[in-house]
Amino acid sequence: MTNKTIKEVSRPVAKVAVAKPMTAGKRAASGKTRRAVGSTPTRNLHGHVVHELGQRIVGGELRPGELLPREETLAEQMEVSRTALREAMKVLSAKGLVESRPKVGTRVRDTRFWHQLDADVLGWRCALMPTEDFVRKLVEMREVIEPAAAAAAAVRCSVEQLERLDAAYAAMDAAKDLDAWAEADLAFHEAVLNATNNELMASLFSVIETALGTFFVLSARTAKDFKYSLPHHQKVLEAIRRRQPDAARRAMLRMVDDSRANMEKRRRNAKA
Amino acid sequence: MTNKTIKEVSRPVAKVAVAKPMTAGKRAASGKTRRAVGSTPTRNLHGHVVHELGQRIVGGELRPGELLPREETLAEQMEVSRTALREAMKVLSAKGLVESRPKVGTRVRDTRFWHQLDADVLGWRCALMPTEDFVRKLVEMREVIEPAAAAAAAVRCSVEQLERLDAAYAAMDAAKDLDAWAEADLAFHEAVLNATNNELMASLFSVIETALGTFFVLSARTAKDFKYSLPHHQKVLEAIRRRQPDAARRAMLRMVDDSRANMEKRRRNAKA
DNA sequence: TGCGACCATATTGTAGGACAATATGCAAGC
DNA sequence: GCTTGCATATTGTCCTACAATATGGTCGCA
Numbered sequence: 001m002t003n004k005t006i007k008e009v010s011r012p013v014a015k016v017a018v019a020k021p022m023t024a025g026k027r028a029a030s031g032k033t034r035r036a037v038g039s040t041p042t043r044n045l046h047g048h049v050v051h052e053l054g055q056r057i058v059g060g061e062l063r064p065g066e067l068l069p070r071e072e073t074l075a076e077q078m079e080v081s082r083t084a085l086r087e088a089m090k091v092l093s094a095k096g097l098v099e100s101r102p103k104v105g106t107r108v109r110d111t112r113f114w115h116q117l118d119a120d121v122l123g124w125r126c127a128l129m130p131t132e133d134f135v136r137k138l139v140e141m142r143e144v145i146e147p148a149a150a151a152a153a154a155v156r157c158s159v160e161q162l163e164r165l166d167a168a169y170a171a172m173d174a175a176k177d178l179d180a181w182a183e184a185d186l187a188f189h190e191a192v193l194n195a196t197n198n199e200l201m202a203s204l205f206s207v208i209e210t211a212l213g214t215f216f217v218l219s220a221r222t223a224k225d226f227k228y229s230l231p232h233h234q235k236v237l238e239a240i241r242r243r244q245p246d247a248a249r250r251a252m253l254r255m256v257d258d259s260r261a262n263m264e265k266r267r268r269n270a271k272a
Numbered sequence: 273m274t275n276k277t278i279k280e281v282s283r284p285v286a287k288v289a290v291a292k293p294m295t296a297g298k299r300a301a302s303g304k305t306r307r308a309v310g311s312t313p314t315r316n317l318h319g320h321v322v323h324e325l326g327q328r329i330v331g332g333e334l335r336p337g338e339l340l341p342r343e344e345t346l347a348e349q350m351e352v353s354r355t356a357l358r359e360a361m362k363v364l365s366a367k368g369l370v371e372s373r374p375k376v377g378t379r380v381r382d383t384r385f386w387h388q389l390d391a392d393v394l395g396w397r398c399a400l401m402p403t404e405d406f407v408r409k410l411v412e413m414r415e416v417i418e419p420a421a422a423a424a425a426a427v428r429c430s431v432e433q434l435e436r437l438d439a440a441y442a443a444m445d446a447a448k449d450l451d452a453w454a455e456a457d458l459a460f461h462e463a464v465l466n467a468t469n470n471e472l473m474a475s476l477f478s479v480i481e482t483a484l485g486t487f488f489v490l491s492a493r494t495a496k497d498f499k500y501s502l503p504h505h506q507k508v509l510e511a512i513r514r515r516q517p518d519a520a521r522r523a524m525l526r527m528v529d530d531s532r533a534n535m536e537k538r539r540r541n542a543k544a
Numbered sequence: 545t546g547c548g549a550c551c552a553t554a555t556t557g558t559a560g561g562a563c564a565a566t567a568t569g570c571a572a573g574c
Numbered sequence: 575g576c577t578t579g580c581a582t583a584t585t586g587t588c589c590t591a592c593a594a595t596a597t598g599g600t601c602g603c604a
Binding site: 316317353354355359373374375 | 556557558559560565566567568
Binding site: 046083086087088090091093094095111112114115116117118137138140141143144145148152198199200201202203204207 | 410470471
């Protein structure tokens with residue numbers, strides 16, 4: 001049978017290369033090394049399929065309401081077995097992106113059903129260049145979440161959690177390049193969320209992470225003064241240490257607003 | 273030791289025949305009619321497995337770090353094929369609850385990796401009686417999210433969105449029993465989140481829904497004055513209509529705080 | 545002619561068996 | 575004692591077959 005030969009040859013190829021037969025030559029493995037918190041490591045085959053289809057859906061190539069090809073042909077196009085495809089579909093379904101029903105097929109769900117806070121979904125939205133509108137929404141989330149988290153942390157954080165905050169701050173202070181600073185910055189904001197002792201709050205880190213990551217990307221060119229927000233962080237840290245929730249809230253709000261203003265200025269410059 | 277419990281609880285119905293594995297037709301109608309936003313309808317077989325295992329993990333029966341039986345035996349215990357079990361595993365994995373690796377097996381992940389904002393995970397946490405601590409966290413989330421959402425809605429909501437708010441309020445006003453009121457109440461709070469025009473904010477409805485649902489359960493016995501918070505809702509609605517973000521924020525905060533106080537009082541009464 | 549019931553059919557859902565890939569832990573060799 | 579390599583257990587992937595299900599058209603009936 002031709003099936004056999006096809007299978008034997010195509011298997012190793014599909015893993016490494018991007019030689020998709022008919023699908024638009026989408027770059028699957030974009031150079032992104034940074035991984036979001038709960039994101040799929042894309043090590044497995046079906047992980048790749050999840051990534052590929054998820055990105056196409058969130059990216060708008062596959063529109064809500066659209067009916068996907070049936071599993072058999074879609075599996076052929078992706079060069080995986082129907083089994084692997086179905087496992088990927090279950091994941092996408094769990095993220096609210098698609099809905100499968102017997103006889104009718106699998107269709108892309110309306111955006112209001114998408115799990116927008118899912119780390120993968122957030123990541124896919126930033127796959128290319130995030131839209132101005134999306135950045136605005138991310139910042140709005142930060143303005144809501146982080147000041148409240150800082151206040152809660154000031155009230156309830158433990159000694160260990162304060163130590164982690166200290167460590168993150170020290171790492172930011174000691175950072176020699178943008179990469180090191182970005183890592184420490186993320187750790188700091190994660191530590192604040194964790195210090196609330198509310199795991200629901202902490203789960204919003206996926207949003208913060210995406211927002212900060214976007215900010216780093218947008219501000220990559222002016223990397224010389226990347227430490228400009230260190231004083232803001234210090235104020236937050238000190239307020240938490242002194243158990244002053246209101247001061248912590250205000251300091252954090254100033255930090256977020258400052259970062260937003262900075263980004264907007266930068267965007268205007270880029271346009272001009 | 274866990275093996276035994278896994279087997280006995282699972283799918284009591286499907287024990288009938290060995291030759292006809294497909295006896296899982298009914299058993300879908302568990303008293304719950306209301307379904308959470310993105311929750312799995314549990315119509316499929318693997319949906320059942322997801323529900324079953326997810327509940328056991330979140331419920332603490334299967335502890336973080338614990339190694340699950342290998343797929344083949346687990347599939348036997350659940351009386352499904354390995355295929356179906358694996359599809360369920362992929363979903364649980366997407367929710368951050370488990371992690372599978374070749375040769376080592378599938379183990380329950382630490383709680384910090386769980387997607388706590390996932391509608392299913394939230395639901396499973398409330399499967400029995402939610403702990404006092406969990407209720408506290410839910411209320412804290414409401415205090416952070418809803419006032420901010422109300423303020424944003426006052427700034428940006430469209431005419432259609434305001435109409436939906438009006439409709440929800442009217443339905444609350446007209447509600448004759450607790451069920452009707454609960455439904456309208458949910459619709460109101462969802463409308464507020466949608467009126468922010470920020471889908472990230474709107475995705476937090478799963479949390480609000482869980483919090484309100486818990487509140488309804490806890491306050492079921494004093495159902496006579498279930499409309500006591502109508503004036504609060506009216507104030508929020510009017511503030512949004514008049515485009516007064518600060519007033520909307522304050523009104524919403526009062527509503528949440530009032531509902532918390534109410535619940536705490538009730539809890540004290542129940543204890544005494 | 546209008547309408548409801550029924551059946552053909554296309555698609556997903558489930559099962560089961562086979563083999564490949566992978567990481568662990570032990571054993572052998574230096 | 576340390577490293578290296580192999581045996582092995584478990585997940586990962588593929589394949590095939592069939593059952594369940596919902597759609598849409600067709601047939602029967604009033």
